[in-house]
Amino acid sequence: DTEVTQTPKHLVMGMTNKKSLKCEQHMGHRAMYWYKQKAKKPPELMFVYSYEKLSINESVPSRFSPECPNSSLLNLHLHALQPEDSALYLCASSQEFGSAQGSYNEQFFGPGTRLTVL
Amino acid sequence: AQKVTQAQTEISVVEKEDVTLDCVYETRDTTYYLFWYKQPPSGELVFLIRRNSFDEQNEISGRYSWNFQKSTSSFNFTITASQVVDSAVYFCALSGSYNTDKLIFGTGTRLQVFP
Numbered sequence: 185d186t187e188v189t190q191t192p193k194h195l196v197m198g199m200t201n202k203k204s205l206k207c208e209q210h211m212g213h214r215a216m217y218w219y220k221q222k223a224k225k226p227p228e229l230m231f232v233y234s235y236e237k238l239s240i241n242e243s244v245p246s247r248f249s250p251e252c253p254n255s256s257l258l259n260l261h262l263h264a265l266q267p268e269d270s271a272l273y274l275c276a277s278s279q280e281f282g283s284a285q286g287s288y289n290e291q292f293f294g295p296g297t298r299l300t301v302l
Numbered sequence: 303a304q305k306v307t308q309a310q311t312e313i314s315v316v317e318k319e320d321v322t323l324d325c326v327y328e329t330r331d332t333t334y335y336l337f338w339y340k341q342p343p344s345g346e347l348v349f350l351i352r353r354n355s356f357d358e359q360n361e362i363s364g365r366y367s368w369n370f371q372k373s374t375s376s377f378n379f380t381i382t383a384s385q386v387v388d389s390a391v392y393f394c395a396l397s398g399s400y401n402t403d404k405l406i407f408g409t410g411t412r413l414q415v416f417p
Contacts, residue, residue, distance in 0.1 A: 215403070226393055226407035227347070240404075272345055281403050288335050289403050293347035 188294035190275050196300045199265060205297045207258040207275030215239075215281035216258040217291065218250060219274040227274055233258060234281040265301045272296045304329045306396050306408035314414045315384050323379045323411045325394030331355075336370065336377045337395040337405070347393070353377065384415045 188209045197203050207216065215234045219227035232240035233252040247269075249261040258275060274296045278289035305328040315321045327336065338350040351361065353370050361368045365382045381388055394408040 224410075226410055227405075229404065232404075274345075274347065276347075278403060288352065288397065290349065290352065291403070291405065292349075293339075296345040298345070 188275055188277055188292050190273075190294040190297050192297060193295070194298045194300075196302065197262065197265065198302050199267070201265075202261070202263045204262065205260040205273055205275075205299075207260075207277075207294055208256055209277040209292070209294075210256055211277065211292070212255075213277040213279055213292075214255055215278045215289065216252060217276040217278075218258070218260055219276065221272040221274060221296070223271075231260075232281055239281060262299075265299075267301050270299055270301045272298050304331075304396055304406045306394050306406055308392075308394055308408035308411050310411045311409070312412045312414070314416065316416050317385060318383050319415075320380060320382050321384050321413065321415075323381075323392050323394075323413065325377045325379065325408060327375050327377065327394070327396045329396060335397045337397075338368065338377075338379050339393045339395060339407075340390045341393065341410070342390040350379075381413075384413075386415050386417055389413060389415045 191206045195203060217232050218230040220230050221227040229242050230244045231250045236252045236255055247264050251259040275294040276291040278291045280289050307326045310324055313321055334355045336353045340348045340350055351368055358370050358372055367380045369378045377394060391410045391412045393410045395405045397405050
């Protein structure tokens with residue numbers, strides 16, 4: 185299984201709602217990522233988990249709260265979002281993160297969750 | 303600092319035409335990786351190629367070919383005999399020798415192939 189799955193595919197929420205995005209992989213990868221992609225822009229890294237521990241937080245506002253309950257699952261909890269948070273949220277996974285110099289761990293991307301905040 | 307520039311915002315071609323997508327990068331690292339990803343309207347980022355900075359050999363995969371030139375810091379992507387299914391946004395990306403798994407994306411080039 186070389187797939188990263190994300191649910192839901194689409195999500196519409198109000199600014200007072202609490203919702204969660206889910207990402208799953210069964211490739212035995214120990215690194216998982218959240219990216220945010222606004223329309224007509226490249227993906228921007230938000231968070232990286234390595235061995236279920238948060239390794240990178242790219243100064244993301246606290247209204248986005250990531251969680252990695254186990255090595256196969258990554259959640260993104262959303263609360264009190266703003267309309268400008270509307271975007272495509274992409275999840276990715278790789279074998280590891282932060283390898284020795286000169287090597288690379290390829291990231292496999294999921295199809296994304298298209299989020300609209302009203 | 304690392305940076306990737308894709309100067310072509312949008313390209314339109316007619317089916318069967320050849321098209322080249324440009325990518326210019328900046329990095330101070332001596333070891334780095336370059337990538338191309340395809341993003342169709344469905345949204346998923348599809349990996350196309352990875353190139354190590356020490357390997358300047360050009361690569362061909364079917365209708366796709368890549369030209370890596372360190373002297374001009376460019377990693378251009380050519381689609382030969384384009385097809386409607388090639389319509390997508392294409393991203394060039396870079397990762398450095400430290401934090402090797404952190405991808406720096408260019409702004410992308412939207413390719414539209416008309417029948």
